[in-house]
Amino acid sequence: MRIGIMGLGRIGAFHAETLSGLPAVTSLVVTDPFTDAAKSAAERFGAEVADSPEAVLAAGVDGVVVAAATDAHPGLVLAAVEAGVPVFCEKPVARTMREGVAVLEAVRDAGVEIQIGYNRRFDAGFVAARAAVASGELGALHTVRSTTLDPAPPPPAYVAASGGIFRDCSVHDFDIIRWVTGREVVEVYATGGNRGADYIAAAGDADTTAAVLTLDDGTLAVVSNSRHNARGHDVRMELHGFRDSIAVGLEDRLPLRSVEPGTSFPAGTPHDFFMDRFAAAYRAELTAFTEVVAGRRPSPCTVADALEAGWIAEACTLSLHSHRPVTVEEVRRQS
Ligand SMILES: NC(=O)c1ccc[n+]([C@@H]2O[C@H](COP(=O)([O-])OP(=O)(O)OC[C@H]3O[C@@H](n4cnc5c(N)ncnc54)[C@H](O)[C@@H]3O)[C@@H](O)[C@H]2O)c1
Known part of the structure; x- marks a missing residue:
């Protein structure tokens, strides 16, 4: 091909x-x-x-x-x-x-066919999490925590053109929350801080954010992002249900240091870059694209799918700047 x-x-x-x-x-x-x-x-x-x-x-x-x-x-x-x-x-x-x-x-x-590049859909951990939710083994979900922390901020020119941390970075969390849970986001409440690089605040953006998303079945998803995570590139998801709880990214290369006496986990070299953290996922994503090209499967991430994550990013951006909860419907209507 x-x-x-x-x-x-x-x-x-x-x-x-x-x-x-x-x-x-x-x-x-x-x-x-x-x-x-x-x-x-x-x-x-x-x-x-x-x-x-x-x-x-x-x-x-x-x-x-x-x-x-x-x-x-x-x-x-x-x-x-x-x-x-x-x-x-x-x-x-x-x-x-x-x-x-x-x-x-x-x-x-x-x-x-058009496939949009939300690579986390091809990461083995997120694939397993989606299967666990779909199987019912967790029971009904009540809480999801999704974390993306970058080791260092991108350069000033990138930040200025990025559209902000929610549109540029958290949008990966928003897509994967929808994909793993199979639910839609109805409302968001977001806030942000600026204790790091000055040029991020100067661009009108936050370097660290937290957002609470309410899903259409009442599950709460807490999304945490930062441009400053010296220990490495930290991407994780926890899913807590009434019957069981699971985690994606809880492996030896997790960039987090335990201070519990007698605990050696995590023992590996922390992930320091997204291309390293997701190398296998990118390969699986492009392999899927070759299958799309060969006509063996439909697109695993359509334009419509990708826009849904975009609406959540819009709602969080408005929530951050207006200091209030925002429904996804509100930003859809405004556009
Ligand atoms: N899914 C992910 O994990 C992920 C990660 C990084 C970047 N991205 C996305 O990938 C895109 C590229 O990001 P990047 O970091 O590689 O940017 P980059 O600035 O390093 O590279 C962009 C390249 O596009 C070229 N270009 C510009 N206009 C073009 C045109 N009309 N035709 C052909 N080439 C053109 C530029 O010359 C440049 O070499 C962005 O949209 C970004 O959001 C996605």
Whole structure:
């Protein structure tokens, strides 16, 4: 199978490496306006270089991976769909919900599969958690805790263009809470703090946040995020039901130090980067995309799925800035 890649920055180059190692992928065609990035991927992974996204689509590709900067996602996704080529697009669908909804409307009846890159859906721990909830072994849930703590903040230019921590980072928690529990979020109450890098506050953003989400069956989900977690990249989820409790990410590389006497857990080297924490999940995600391209399965994360996580991020952003609970319906109506 011949796969095109549009965008070879941080995640695009990583996806190029993963794709080049998948047995289903026989050739890669890559493009990036920053031509050195495309040339370097071509050299490292034996890819062909195309001088534009149009040239990638004209090069007989079976599927394309969009890993370009977020602003470019809608145009590149629509070009692939128009060419009838299945597309994997990194999250988010678009920079704003308005543009994301426009993409959804434009592709609704196109009959071309689109997979959005919420990689946690392919992590073995989250997959097991979803199965445990679905089996009923936990009983009805009452509490979910979802945590994403980054070791260090991104640079100022990234923060300024990110749309804020809820849209950029917590959106992964929001997607995985929906996917693991199978429930929708109806209301959020969010707050944030700024005790770290000054440029985050200057950009009008928080460096540390907490949000309480109320799910449509009354379960409470507590989401905790920070750009400052010196011990490492900490991604975890706890699910507490009336019959049992489970945890994702409670393994030896968890970046947390126990002070309990006689306890040696966790004993491993802490995860220090999301690409390290989720390397296997990214591989499983792109393997799934090759199955989508081959027509063996539908998209495991549609544009509509991805937009739902986006609405929760919008509600949390409004809640943070207005200091009040916000329903997801309110932000949907306002857009
Ligand atoms: N799912 C995840 O875990 C995850 C992780 C990181 C990034 N992302 C997403 O991936 C996207 C890229 O992030 P990044 O960190 O790699 O950014 P980056 O800035 O490192 O790379 C973006 C690349 O896109 C290229 N580009 C811009 N416009 C283009 C176009 N029209 N066609 C082709 N290439 C174009 C740029 O030249 C650059 O090389 C973002 O949307 C981000 O949200 C997702």
